[in-house]
Every structure is written in structure tokens, then in C-alpha cells.
Amino acid sequence: AAKKNGSDWVVYDEAKHSDEREQEILHELKKDIVEFTGFSLYYQPKINLKTRKIDSAEVLLRWENKQLGMVSPAEFIPIAEKYGLIQDLTKSIFFRACQQVKRWNQEHFPIQKLAVNLSATFFQLQNGNEMIKDILEQTEVNPKSINIELEVTETAIMENVNRAIEMLDDLRGIGLTIALDDFGTGLSSLTYLKNLPIDTLKIDKAFIEGIPGDEKDNGITELIVLISKKIGLEIVAEGIEILEQDQFLTSIGCDYGQGYFYSKPLSLEQLTERFGSSKQN
Ligand code: C2E
Ligand code: CA
Numbered sequence: 001a002a003k004k005n006g007s008d009w010v011v012y013d014e015a016k017h018s019d020e021r022e023q024e025i026l027h028e029l030k031k032d033i034v035e036f037t038g039f040s041l042y043y044q045p046k047i048n049l050k051t052r053k054i055d056s057a058e059v060l061l062r063w064e065n066k067q068l069g070m071v072s073p074a075e076f077i078p079i080a081e082k083y084g085l086i087q088d089l090t091k092s093i094f095f096r097a098c099q100q101v102k103r104w105n106q107e108h109f110p111i112q113k114l115a116v117n118l119s120a121t122f123f124q125l126q127n128g129n130e131m132i133k134d135i136l137e138q139t140e141v142n143p144k145s146i147n148i149e150l151e152v153t154e155t156a157i158m159e160n161v162n163r164a165i166e167m168l169d170d171l172r173g174i175g176l177t178i179a180l181d182d183f184g185t186g187l188s189s190l191t192y193l194k195n196l197p198i199d200t201l202k203i204d205k206a207f208i209e210g211i212p213g214d215e216k217d218n219g220i221t222e223l224i225v226l227i228s229k230k231i232g233l234e235i236v237a238e239g240i241e242i243l244e245q246d247q248f249l250t251s252i253g254c255d256y257g258q259g260y261f262y263s264k265p266l267s268l269e270q271l272t273e274r275f276g277s278s279k280q281n
């Protein structure tokens with residue numbers, strides 16, 4: 001593509017464009033993060049495939065900026081990570097998620113478990129666990145009685161496996177549960193399954209996509225479910241979009257399902273409307 005520059009047509013510079021976009025996002029992020037302006041927590045339900053009940057959800061961040069409009073987390077999260085802004089963001093998200101799940105607990109809302117994504121750089125933080133514990137204290141949430149799961153990716157753990165294991169052990173010690181997110185997109189060695197202190201495995205939607213037409217995806221998914229159950233991990237399939245995928249995963253004994261087939265990520269208002277009244281305070 002070409003872009004008009006003064007009177008000359010110049011070759012459109014993809015790299016320059018993306019760098020400009022990155023700087024623009026960075027600039028706006030810095031401003032909005034201070035007071036969590038334009039950010040909101042969305043909740044994507046997870047269905048228990050055995051009971052067919054929706055009893056948990058994952059927090060997904062949304063950002064609508066005055067200048068840029070809606071920006072996808074897939075675009076701004078890596079930028080926040082790159083420039084050291086993610087920690088403040090994670091703090092705000094985790095704080096709000098704790099308040100929310102505590103409220104649901106008091107109200108006996110159908111959703112009683114909430115998962116929060118941790119950033120790829122979390123295990124590089126000196127005080128990451130302190131941050132989590134401080135917020136649990138501030139919000140008076142005891143993870144031994146209120147279910148909070150942390151979703152972490154393989155790639156984040158791989159950076160420094162020993163350090164990650166140490167931090168995860170500590171977090172599980174206070175009652176948090178750990179889900180390994182996007183399983184299947186990294187190296188996914190069975191050794192990691194054996195050694196990592198995790199409770200849940202989330203099969204990446206890249207595998208679910210091919211079900212039921214792709215025999216390889218069917219087979220790999222079935223095997224991952226089987227292994228997970230054998231070694232006592234709970235298993236969640238993400239990215240379920242059609243009935244046939246729901247049926248296949250249910251038939252092979254997958255514990256949980258998540259995806260547009262059940263629900264896209266919802267605002268608190270939409271979620272409340274769909275799953276019952278929630279007292280405001
Ligand atoms: P993720 O953690 O793997 O989240 C799943 C993504 O898949 C979400 O995109 C979700 O909206 C989308 N999704 C859910 N069901 C379906 C489906 O059936 N089909 C398809 N095609 N997609 C589906 P989203 O919300 O745009 O988030 C993208 C990524 O951004 C997340 O991937 C996560 O890595 C990151 N992210 C989102 N919110 C947060 C957050 O609060 N903190 C951190 N650290 N990262 C976040
Ligand atoms: Ca996730």
C-alpha cells in the first residue's frame with residue numbers, strides 16, 4: 001500500500017506504522033492507567049460440562065480510550081508488559097476481581113469462582129506474590145473459602161522455571177488455584193505437566209477449532225483430557241464455538257467448557273441480567 005507524503009507517494013512503511021501505533025497506545029495507556037479510566041472487567045462464563053451449570057468465569061480486560069476507541073487486550077497487554085505498566089494494571093484488575101467474587105459469594109450468585117490472567121512477566125517480579133497477598137488482605141478475601149484461580153501461560157513459566165515453581169507453590173499455599181493457560185501452543189512437554197504446581201489445564205482454542213472434523217485435533221485433545229484426569233488435573237477447553245465441539249468434549253470427559261457457544265465475555269451488567277439479580281453497593 002502507498003501513503004501520500006507531501007507531494008510524493010511513498011512506500012507505506014508497515015514497521016514505522018506499527019511503531020507509531022505502539023507509541024500512541026503507550027502514551028494513552030500511561031494516562032488511563034492512573035485512574036483505570038476507560039478500563040472495565042468483562043466476564044466470560046465457564047460451564048461445568050458434567051452438571052451443565054455455569055459456575056465460574058474468567059476476567060478479561062476491556063479498554064476504551066478517548067482517542068483510540070476500543071483497543072484489544074491482544075494489542076495493548078504486550079505493550080503494557082514491554083514498558084513496565086502491566087503491574088499497575090494487574091493490581092487494579094486483581095483488586096476489582098477480588099471485590100467482585102466476594103460480593104457474589106455473599107449474594108449466593110451462581111458464579112462462585114473467578115479466574116484472573118497473570119501477565120507473561122509476572123514471574124520476573126520480585127514482589128509479585130506480595131502484591132497478590134496485599135490485595136487479598138485489603139479486600140478481605142480468603143482464597144481458602146473464596147475460589148480464585150490465576151491463569152498463567154507456559155511461556156511465562158519457561159522464562160525461569162524454578163522461580164515460577166517457587167512462586168506458584170507459595171500462591172497455592174495460601175489457597176489460590178493455578179491454571180496453565182493456552183496449553184498446546186508452547187512446548188507443552190509432559191515433564192512440565194509432571195513438575196508444575198498447577199490445578200487446571202486449559203487446552204488452547206487452536207486444538208478445539210479443528211474438532212470434530214480434524215482427526216488429529218480430536219485425538220490430541222482426547223489424549224490431553226485423558227492424561228490430565230490421570231494425574232488429577234481439572235481440564236478446561238477454551239474456544240468452543242459449535243454444538244459438535246461441546247458434544248465431543250463432553251463425551252471424552254472434559255470438565256469445563258468456555259467459548260462463544262455458551263457466551264462471549266460479558267459486562268457485569270449483562271452477566272447480572274443473565275444469571276440473576278445482584279445487589280449493588
Ligand atoms: P486468553 O487468556 O487466552 O483469553 C481468551 C481469548 O479468547 C479472549 O480474547 C476471549 O474473548 C477469546 N475467546 C473466548 N471464547 C472464544 C471463542 O469461542 N472463539 C474465539 N475465536 N475466541 C474466543 P480477549 O478478551 O481479546 O483477550 C486476548 C488475550 O489478552 C487473552 O487471551 C489474554 O492473554 C490477554 N488478556 C485479556 N485480559 C487480560 C487481563 O486482564 N490480564 C492479562 N494479563 N491479560 C489479559
Ligand atoms: Ca486466559
Ligand code: CA
Pocket residue numbers: 181182202204238
Ligand atoms: Ca487461553
Ligand code: CA
Pocket residue numbers: 182204205
Ligand atoms: Ca489463548
